[in-house]
Amino acid sequence: MIRVELPFHLRKLARVDGEVQLEVAGPVTQRSVLDALEARYPMLRGTIRDHVTQKRRAFVRFFACEQDLSHELPDAPLPVAIATGAEPFAVVGAMAGG
């Protein structure tokens, strides 16, 4: 079971509390995790990745296992700790500054 942490506004939008747990078939990658997330919560489509390009939105980051995975390729395997559910995959709204 994959654990996903969502930022406040996306938890509100998806109407979930706390972490989301997902079954992911096949290799555990950014793409497969986000595909599973959007399949479960269709209102999140377009909020994390662009509808057309499927690229990460500019002010969204992916953190896991104390690493910033935002710039990893979408089909690169995520760390084993994510795949086993030991650690969550965190979708983060980037710092806005100011």
Added chain:
Amino acid sequence: MSRVRLLVGTRKGAFVLTADGKRESWEISGPHFAGWEIYHLKGSPVDPNRLYASQSSGWFGQQIQRSEDGGKTWEPVGNEFVYDGVPGTHQWYDGTQHPWEFKRVWHLEPSLTDPDTVYAGAEDASLFRTLDGGKSWQELPGLRSAKGNLWQPGAGGMCLHTILLDPSQPGRIFVAISAAGAFRSDDEGQTWQPINRGLKSLYELPDPTAEVGHCVHRIAMHSSRPGVLFMQKHWDVMRSENAGDSWDEVSGNLPSDFGFPIDIHAHEPETIYVVPIKSDSEHFPPDGKLRVYRSRTGGNEWEALTNGLPQSDCYVNVLRDAMAVDSLDQCGVYFGTTGGQVYGSADAGNTWKPIVRDLPAVLSVEVQTLP
């Protein structure tokens, strides 16, 4: 007794303000979608409890929310706004061509006859339509064929902010786009023509009478006389007698003819309202006095409405979608400010009271008159 419901979009959420026909005591609900920018909310004329809201965020993009119960509860519907085909390019600040990029929905205009049909005005400027209550959105790309390659964003972004549906002529739609101008379609949005003859942009355009490129801030139309249009341009208040084929200036004795909103009395199609702003460089009321100006002659002759509005040290702005009128016998007029106040007048502007003072910056105000 009739009631009114104000739909207020702000930088940090939506608010629904309700009152009975006296409009003295108000109930305020919200924030809905707290923390998100709500550019606009509007109800269906044929099903007033069906509301649509444009919810957006620099982080997480665009959402459209729909309510079936007058704003008590909401459901996200479709948020996929994709330009038709290869979107092409428009002018960019440096004179190069820049690809069209969807940013947000500024304005939602529900159909006059079908609660599932809604038009959406977007930045970068384009018109979308849903026929299924917001689940899916399709662009009407003919608009961008009206010299879209020459449009160029202004400081506020290249947004389509005004959509007017002609009740007397199904299929006729007017839109206005910041720094592009006004446009009309007579075939339900398939084809468009610029309607900017008579506009003069002396300081903004190298050719002051160009066919496109004028910074139109708002257009208003009275349903009883849809061929007569009023416009608040970047500078100048304008009037058209022929559905936009030509325009004449009616700024008259206004202290400044710069401003954003313009609206029309519900029962008097020659009575119009504007809020003069000092200049394009200083977006606040002249002399620190918040004054609505009313013309009862369709322009040119204006009177200041000040009773109940701050007349010293007021430096807020009133944005283009932040004024509305109700249709009770004694017409109510409402507007919101970037300082978070929403003011209302239950007597056509003669006297004003703040309905609420400390909301986030107000982006839009709509009003529904309910049985």
